[in-house]
Amino acid sequence: MKIPLETVLPQDIETRSFAIIAAELGDRVLDPLQAPIIQRAIHTSADFDYADNLIFSPHAVEKAWQALRQGAWIVTDTNMAKTGVNKTALRQLGCEVHCFMADEDVAQAAKANGTTRAVACMEKAASLKVPLIFAIGNAPTALIRLYELIREGRLKPELIIGVPVGFVNVVESKELILSLDDVPHIVARGRKGGSNIAAAICNALLYQLVDRAY
Amino acid sequence: MKIPLETVLPQDIETRSFAIIAAELGDRVLDPLQAPIIQRAIHTSADFDYADNLIFSPHAVEKAWQALRQGAWIVTDTNMAKTGVNKTALRQLGCEVHCFMADEDVAQAAKANGTTRAVACMEKAASLKVPLIFAIGNAPTALIRLYELIREGRLKPELIIGVPVGFVNVVESKELILSLDDVPHIVARGRKGGSNIAAAICNALLYQLVDRAY
Numbered sequence: 018m019k020i021p022l023e024t025v026l027p028q029d030i031e032t033r034s035f036a037i038i039a040a041e042l043g044d045r046v047l048d049p050l051q052a053p054i055i056q057r058a059i060h061t062s063a064d065f066d067y068a069d070n071l072i073f074s075p076h077a078v079e080k081a082w083q084a085l086r087q088g089a090w091i092v093t094d095t096n097m098a099k100t101g102v103n104k105t106a107l108r109q110l111g112c113e114v115h116c117f118m119a120d121e122d123v124a125q126a127a128k129a130n131g132t133t134r135a136v137a138c139m140e141k142a143a144s145l146k147v148p149l150i151f152a153i154g155n156a157p158t159a160l161i162r163l164y165e166l167i168r169e170g171r172l173k174p175e176l177i178i179g180v181p182v183g184f185v186n187v188v189e190s191k192e193l194i195l196s197l198d199d200v201p202h203i204v205a206r207g208r209k210g211g212s213n214i215a216a217a218i219c220n221a222l223l224y225q226l227v228d229r230a231y
Numbered sequence: 232m233k234i235p236l237e238t239v240l241p242q243d244i245e246t247r248s249f250a251i252i253a254a255e256l257g258d259r260v261l262d263p264l265q266a267p268i269i270q271r272a273i274h275t276s277a278d279f280d281y282a283d284n285l286i287f288s289p290h291a292v293e294k295a296w297q298a299l300r301q302g303a304w305i306v307t308d309t310n311m312a313k314t315g316v317n318k319t320a321l322r323q324l325g326c327e328v329h330c331f332m333a334d335e336d337v338a339q340a341a342k343a344n345g346t347t348r349a350v351a352c353m354e355k356a357a358s359l360k361v362p363l364i365f366a367i368g369n370a371p372t373a374l375i376r377l378y379e380l381i382r383e384g385r386l387k388p389e390l391i392i393g394v395p396v397g398f399v400n401v402v403e404s405k406e407l408i409l410s411l412d413d414v415p416h417i418v419a420r421g422r423k424g425g426s427n428i429a430a431a432i433c434n435a436l437l438y439q440l441v442d443r444a445y
Contacts, residue, residue: 020403020410022375027347034398063396063422064278097427100314133241161236182277184251185244189234196234208277213311213427 034060042068050078054203057221061213070206072195077176080201081150081222084175085110089148091219093212094118094135094159094181098152101216106223114219117141135159143172152178154215157190164193167200177202178218180210248274256282264292268417271435275427284420286409291390294415295364295436298389299324303362305433307426308332308349308373308395312366315430320437328433331355349373357386366392368429371404378407381414391416392432394424 025033038056042065047055051073058067088111093099099116107114117123117138126137135156142149143166151174153159160179166172179194179202181187191204203218239247252270256279261269265287272281302325307313313330321328331337331352340351349370356363357380365388367373374393380386393408393416395401405418417432 020406022400022403025399027341027345027372030347030399037398060398061396062276062278062425063398063401064276095315097311097315097430101309101311101426127241131241133244158241182275184248184274184277185239186236187277189236192234211276211427212315213425216311 031060041065048073053225054078054218054221057217057224058205058214061217062211064209066207066209067205067214070209072202072204072206074197074200074202077201077203078222081176081203082226084148084150085112085222085226087148088112089150089175090115090145091150091152092116092138092142092145093152093154093215094138095155095212095215098154098212098215098219101213102152102219103223106220106227106229109227110223112223115142132162133158136162139163139166149174150176150178150219152180152215152219154178154180154182154210154212157181157183157186160190160194161186164190164197167197174200176200177204178215179204180214180218182210182214183208245274255279262287267439268292268432268435271431271438272419272428275431276425278423280421280423281419281428284423286416286418286420288411288414288416291415291417292436295390295417296440298362298364299326299436299440301362302326303364303389304329304359305364305366306330306352306356306359307366307368307429308352309369309426309429311426312368312429312433315427316366316433317437320434320441320443323441324437326437329356346376347372350376353377353380363388364390364392364433366394366429366433368392368394368396368424368426371395371397371400374404374408375400378404378411381411388414390414391418392429393418394428394432396424396428397422 038059055071091114093116096116099114102114123134123137127134135158139159139162179191194202195204252273305328307330310330313328316328337348337351341348349372353373353376393405408416409418
């Protein structure tokens with residue numbers, strides 16, 4: 018079978034993809050700081066809904082950059098999202114990414130308290146004494162617990178990336194985060210999101226701060 | 232802020248999600264062997280397009296099960312997809328999942344040959360002497376190389392899960408796989424897909440073979 022392929026060098030595929038995405042977004046005006054994040058979410062999903070559903074609190078991008086320049090830790094709610102965050106970029110900034118979902122103490126705490134493991138993860142993360150960015154692509158219960166911890170004065174994250182995907186309490190959990198005036202956030206309103214979107218947003222933030230010629 | 236949440240026990244969230252997905256699919260008739268795979272792709276993306284774009288070659292599911300019962304290796308083109316495949320389920324069947332993208336010999340081969348690393352990964356995998364399932368969620372170049380290796384008689388995989396996402400040669404690479412009459416495949420026709428979808432399809436296949444009460 019003969020199928021004509023577009024000739025693009027390996028190192029040019031991403032640039033070409035972003036050009037196609039920009040072209041298809043047409044004359045839609047995106048905030049220049051938000052555009053690379055929106056475009057990378059579309060790049061990772063081929064789903065243009067992210068041009069409409071990604072909501073940024075005021076100055077969320079600048080605040081995220083500030084935290085990343087201070088060596089923030091990114092905490093994810095899946096090992097998939099953790100795997101997807103670019104380690105070379107993190108290293109250049111002195112940042113780290115962590116996921117506690119597979120930790121034995123988290124499994125025990127979740128069982129003892131009758132919560133999801135994601136809730137136990139958020140409680141474990143809340144005790145960390147470093148600037149924290151949460152990247153939640155799976156568990157609405159993680160977002161709900163983050164909201165409670167913030168309201169209880171036990172947590173003040175630098176940024177919440179609130180993009181769990183799904184059908185049970187997902188929409189509601191995101192509305193809770195959107196209601197937080199005092200915590201920077203990037204939220205995919207509605208049902209859509211995922212570990213891939215969480216990682217893509219982290220990477221979009223990182224790539225604007227580092228030299229990607231690696 | 233008060234947002235009413237649905238009360239669902241942690242262990243019941245997935246069941247409830249699948250019930251919602253089934254309800255929203257309405258009276259659409261899905262093949263009973265394909266339905267759990269289609270529904271899990273929707274579950275992982277909240278994108279009902281997967282009800283339309285997932286194409287199964289004849290008996291793809293039964294052939295995948297046969298391979299998994301024989302201890303097949305799943306080869307992915309991203310570490311994210313590898314991370315997303317359920318390890319407990321794999322262990323129960325004596326299967327393994329591998330990704331060669333970060334291997335030093337793959338980086339060298341890609342550089343020497345001017346290919347993507349994904350192409351070098353497929354060539355490395357083609358030399359393995361075990362039943363192989365390919366789960367490609369990212370790189371169209373991986374699918375194109377698989378097609379060539381099969382046509383050259385150098386590879387006979389048990390199944391290709393062809394779900395790369397993107398904008399450059401993605402659609403075309405999937406059409407190549409769809410044209411293979413002699414290789415079982417599950418393909419997300421069009422631009423959509425991703426590492427999350429690749430892992431979700433693997434897990435949907437695995438979950439129908441194992442006891443999930445872990």
